[in-house]
């Protein structure tokens with residue numbers, strides 16, 4: 065197991081390399097002279113020269129990549145085209161809000177989706193199962209901006225239980241943070257909760273009918289023990305879906321950030337793209353790629369821990 | 376009456392119908408609704424197993440053997456299937472459709488299945504699974520559980536049990552897995568072990584070894600065995616008595632010797648004829664014409680009538696179990712007039728040779 069985990073860790077190196085090349089290549093996809101495209105048609109020659117210098121467009125491609133990558137490794141993603149702030153600093157400022165609502169949504173998926181799916185699968189066609197199936201159908205179908213606005217209207221504007229907009233850093237205490245995270249996390253996570261419930265349910269349903277469960281019952285083991293066996297057997301599909309949700313959620317925060325007035329990564333991407341701030345887009349894409357890579361790595365390592373056949 | 380005849384009489388009687396059975400199944404019926412009609416893959420099945428006995432239940436695929444053995448432990452849980460009947464075990468009676476049977480499971484009666492790969496949990500070590508079975512039965516510490524588990528692995532003939540203990544099912548061969556399964560099943564020291572096609576998935580050599588192990592367990596522990604198989608050769612290798620089932624009903628119940636040498640039911644005769652024999656290599660194998668009817672599709676009278684070469688008008692009447700000439704029972708109105716052919720020679724030949 066240990067060796068296979070190390071092997072898996074090593075595969076990160078080529079993946080990282082590839083991800084960085086693709087991210088770097090983004091800038092090269094711009095047709096024509098990137099400086100003109102970025103600065104717009106009626107830019108002054110001085111501004112064009114400035115952009116060219118900033119992007120080192122006079123160097124060869126490998127040189128440009130080498131420069132960019134060697135900086136990126138040290139955490140230096142360059143500077144925005146529109147301000148003097150370092151890109152890394154901007155991302156650092158925006159990332160916590162996005163991570164908070166993403167993790168919040170993920171936590172809800174795990175805490176609600178897995179137990180609900182488990183019960184629904186174990187007692188298929190029971191009232192709980194029917195309820196779970198209805199809830200997941202609704203959860204998957206409901207648009208998250210609409211759910212977000214509904215939540216704000218009911219819980220913030222009408223009931224005044226929770227704040228309507230904004231974000232609170234973790235340094236202000238977990239309680240405060242949670243208050244701000246709850247509603248956006250629900251709005252963001254509804255579909256993930258639903259999907260996790262569905263996948264857990266079908267995994268349990270499949271494992272429940274396996275021969276070995278019959279064996280466990282045949283030798284008279286209590287349900288408690290049988291649940292333990294089922295749980296370990298559904299771990300791989302369940303971790304898979306949770307990992308997929310994590311990646312999906314990271315990319316889906318933009319709308320929820322807009323609804324809840326949160327200055328996160330999502331809004332940063334939208335702003336940067338519309339301003340053609342390519343270096344900023346590049347930086348954000350790289351960070352996102354790293355996060356998703358990390359999630360996949362964690363999921364893969366968990367596979368190896370729970371399922372001896374994957375080692 | 377001389378004592379010699381007396382002795383023969385007694386042994387014949389005890390082999391065909393044990394007097395104080397360990398277990399008696401009465402009227403086992405498994406039913407489900409299909410197209411608004413109730414069909415019964417197992418119908419009114421009754422038989423008994425004596426203390427320490429090795430009973431073989433034989434019948435072609437689809438005749439209801441697995442449903443029978445699962446129902447005996449209350450393990451038929453497919454939605455829509457309804458089980459009824461009674462089971463008497465060690466003097467106590469249980470309703471076969473009830474959950475009360477749970478008390479017998481893994482305590483008095485245990486079961487092993489055909490596919491030892493899927494019957495074991497792939498993500499736990501065999502040691503873990505065996506220890507669970509042991510600790511369910513005896514309150515011992517983890518460490519003591521491990522020691523007993525390794526001992527149990529050794530007891531079913533697994534070499535290097537200490538190493539095997541920490542391995543996962545996919546690391547073992549089919550025969551080893553079935554041995555592990557047996558160790559798990561007998562961890563509770565049951566009085567009866569049901570074995571549903573335990574060797575069908577194994578090669579011939581391994582098959583013989585597993586049968587040897589079962590025989591040894593029967594002899595050393597006095598544990599009765601009900602071996603379920605479609606293969607009369609396997610049953611001949613291990614059992615003392617045969618219950619032959621067809622379309623969910625018992626059609627013949629006889630001692631092994633009688634079942635092989637002088638079958639009373641045409642279906643059993645057909646099964647014997649279809650057995651591969653030593654020295655018959657290369658010759659065309661006999662097969663009973665037709666196939667087992669789907670549940671609910673059997674002829675109304677004798678269920679076997681559509682495939683029976685002795686069928687006559689009387690066979691269109693529903694058949695009941697009658698005492699047979701060989702000391703057992705048979706469900707064939709014509710059994711008295713028929714002169715059926717069995718196999719001669721040593722019945723305890725190796726299977727499928």
Ligand SMILES: Nc1ncnc2c1ncn2[C@@H]1O[C@H](COP(=O)(O)OP(=O)(O)OP(=O)(O)O)[C@@H](O)[C@H]1O
Pocket residue numbers: 407416434435436437438439440441442443453456605669670
């Ligand atoms: N869950 C179920 N629902 C409906 N019919 C079933 C179900 N399980 C089994 N049957 C039917 O009952 C009949 C007997 O099945 P069973 O598995 O007991 O046969 P078997 O004698 O064990 O055969 P095999 O040698 O194939 O194992 C078959 O016709 C089968 O199709």
Ligand code: SF4
Pocket residue numbers: 640641642677678679680681683684685686687689690694706707708709710
């Ligand atoms: S009752 Fe008739 S059809 Fe049935 S087995 Fe006997 S002879 Fe054949």
Ligand SMILES: [Mg+2]
Pocket residue numbers: 440441442571572
């Ligand atoms: Mg079967």
